[in-house]
Amino acid sequence: MNVFNTILILAAAFLAVFAESAFSLPRQLFGAQVDLLPALMIYAALNTNVVTVSLLAALGGLWFDALSANPLGISILPLFAVGFPVCLRRDLILRELPFAQVFLGAAASAAVPVLSVLLLLSGGQEPLLGWGSLWQWLVMIAGGAVATPVIFALFDWCHHALGYQPRTETSFRPDREIRRDRKLN
Amino acid sequence: MFKRKHYLALGAVTLVTVLLLSLPSRAVSHLKLGIGGLFLPLFGAVNTVRQLPGRAVDTVLPRGELLKEIESLRRENQQLQVQNLQAAATARENDQLRALVGWQRQQPWKLKLASVVLRDPANWWRTIQIDLGKRDGLVENLPVLTSDGLVGRISSVGYTRSQVVLIGDPNCRVSARVVNPARDMGIISPIGPLENSLVNLTYLSGNANLKSGQAVVTSGEGGIFPPGIPIGQIADSSRAEFGLYTEARVKLSANLGALDQVWVLFP
Numbered sequence: 001m002n003v004f005n006t007i008l009i010l011a012a013a014f015l016a017v018f019a020e021s022a023f024s025l026p027r028q029l030f031g032a033q034v035d036l037l038p039a040l041m042i043y044a045a046l047n048t049n050v051v052t053v054s055l056l057a058a059l060g061g062l063w064f065d066a067l068s069a070n071p072l073g074i075s076i077l078p079l080f081a082v083g084f085p086v087c088l089r090r091d092l093i094l095r096e097l098p099f100a101q102v103f104l105g106a107a108a109s110a111a112v113p114v115l116s117v118l119l120l121l122s123g124g125q126e127p128l129l130g131w132g133s134l135w136q137w138l139v140m141i142a143g144g145a146v147a148t149p150v151i152f153a154l155f156d157w158c159h160h161a162l163g164y165q166p167r168t169e170t171s172f173r174p175d176r177e178i179r180r181d182r183k184l185n
Numbered sequence: 186m187f188k189r190k191h192y193l194a195l196g197a198v199t200l201v202t203v204l205l206l207s208l209p210s211r212a213v214s215h216l217k218l219g220i221g222g223l224f225l226p227l228f229g230a231v232n233t234v235r236q237l238p239g240r241a242v243d244t245v246l247p248r249g250e251l252l253k254e255i256e257s258l259r260r261e262n263q264q265l266q267v268q269n270l271q272a273a274a275t276a277r278e279n280d281q282l283r284a285l286v287g288w289q290r291q292q293p294w295k296l297k298l299a300s301v302v303l304r305d306p307a308n309w310w311r312t313i314q315i316d317l318g319k320r321d322g323l324v325e326n327l328p329v330l331t332s333d334g335l336v337g338r339i340s341s342v343g344y345t346r347s348q349v350v351l352i353g354d355p356n357c358r359v360s361a362r363v364v365n366p367a368r369d370m371g372i373i374s375p376i377g378p379l380e381n382s383l384v385n386l387t388y389l390s391g392n393a394n395l396k397s398g399q400a401v402v403t404s405g406e407g408g409i410f411p412p413g414i415p416i417g418q419i420a421d422s423s424r425a426e427f428g429l430y431t432e433a434r435v436k437l438s439a440n441l442g443a444l445d446q447v448w449v450l451f452p
Binding site: 015049053071076131133 | 194205223356
């Protein structure tokens, strides 16, 4: 694991928050904006270390809250609460299976907004909630479930394209070459 | 299971969160707008890309077509100038009548055009950010509207950007009046997270006689919104709290889902 991976994940989080603010197509189509940070957190928790998970939670949460009416810092704990346990138990998770990625992405996308809203309510805020929020929650879960394997595939592609590729060893060894030297009479 | 670095990470994240949440609101507002400023180059790039098709169309449009468009705009401008003269005469007459009755003179609205640069990424708030800030003379609580009607009010101001809390958000309550003989008054409040074009008009008197289609405008009470800004039209009404008061659903005049440019109203 190197710094390049952490930078790549943080850059993706920055772009994800920007995309959520700048493009409102999901909001116009389904009535809710999809949050990509939980899906990104699942990728970080399964493939990097606890430092990257903490950085993603802190910076991703800060960026999200800076563009939102949320109190600054309220999104950090929900993201960390999702990433930290997954990071601790990742040896028990079949991270390469698409089913596991979809399930974890859906679970994270379900947990993060619920925790955020609970924190907001406990802080005396009055977010816009109603029966429609249930639909928005389902859209966010579905969006997170779809986004997680896509994020895994994208990062795999990035590593393949930009990362260091070890030189493949060939089975050829000059000292064991059979020299054919047939003398024809 | 827990290693030392896990404890450290947990402690650091908790500490950062507690520190941020305990900052004074003024510092938080500045910090938010500062962090949000990091995204400005991206917004600039996206806006440029969005304008490209329009510019491309302008380039390839025949000259005759453009001249025709200019001629049509010139005619429309002349028509508006005549209407403006008539409105100015009406305003003068209104001022004279107000002076006769002893009412306060109405100040003309001063407006400034702003572009919407982003929307709130969270589903539980309805806010937008615009490209005007302190350097343009903006202060908190200025009304924001489109040519169709009220949009919301400025909730926080940065140097170059400001946040607008939209009508229908729990933090934007508006005192409103129904344009009917009884001049029924109520409070505009949110209706639900999926209803982008409807809001609730609550605390109307129990015997309010409302009909669908009646216009709803700002009442001027509360000191933020001047009277007479169109909000929408009554969609339907019902009795609430065992007939204690009447509630009505109001269809908003402004399309909050497709805001590109808005006007900030200066006192």
